[in-house]
Amino acid sequence: MEKILMILLVHLLAASSKAQTTDEWLNQSSTQKKYLLQQIAALQVYLGYAKKGYNIVTGGINTIRNIKNGDLNLHRDFFNRLKNVNPAIRRYAKVPDIIAYQVKIIKQTKLVLQQIRETKQFTEAELDYCKQVFDTLLDECIKTMEELILVTTSGELEMKDDERLKRIDGLYADVQDKYSFACSFSEDMGLLAVQRLGEQMEINRSKIINGVK
Secondary structure (H helix, E strand, C coil): CHHHHHHHHHHHHCCCCCCCCHHHHHHCCCHHHHHHHHHHHHHHHHHHHHHHCCCCCCCHHHHHHHHHCCCCHHHHHHHHHHCCCCHHHHCCCHHHHHHHHHHHHHHHHHHHHHHHHHHCCCCHHHHHHHHHHHHHHHHHHHHHHHHHHHHHCCCCCCCCHHHHHHHHHHHHHHHHHHHHHHHHHHHHHHHHHHHHHHHHHHHHHHHHHCCCC
């Protein structure tokens, strides 16, 4: 992962111009990003039930509809199928943990893109490359979410319970790796911004000392 990070940083600093701005990326509503957010919203509701030990069957869908004003109606089938899966699968601790990591990744990418733009220490080309890195990461998150849904809902995959648990373990390790990368990449971008700010302050101080305007 560190090797991948170094490669990405090298490309970031060498990125070409004519880039789309970060604001444009944040405001656009691509099908994939919207789908990912919808899935996570639906699964977050399940996360709440799982952690509190509630029974999804008892009024679950109506509660979801009230909370999200109908935005989650498309996920009725997901919850209906979920209640037919072995409770050992749907209550497996790593299922809500995977969802929680996905939420953290989305929040992290959005926050970092906003923050590094506000520093005014990066070119539009560099900002665009950073956006592309996070776009790729979110695309991979979509794949993880899709597979999690397949593994945790009935009628999708012919798998034994131990096979489902093993696959969930794999998805958990994978999303941990994705989150670690998001944090590492974000930290390096922050350090680079601080370094550039320091260099600019030193230049300004030197100009003042030497009477240069």
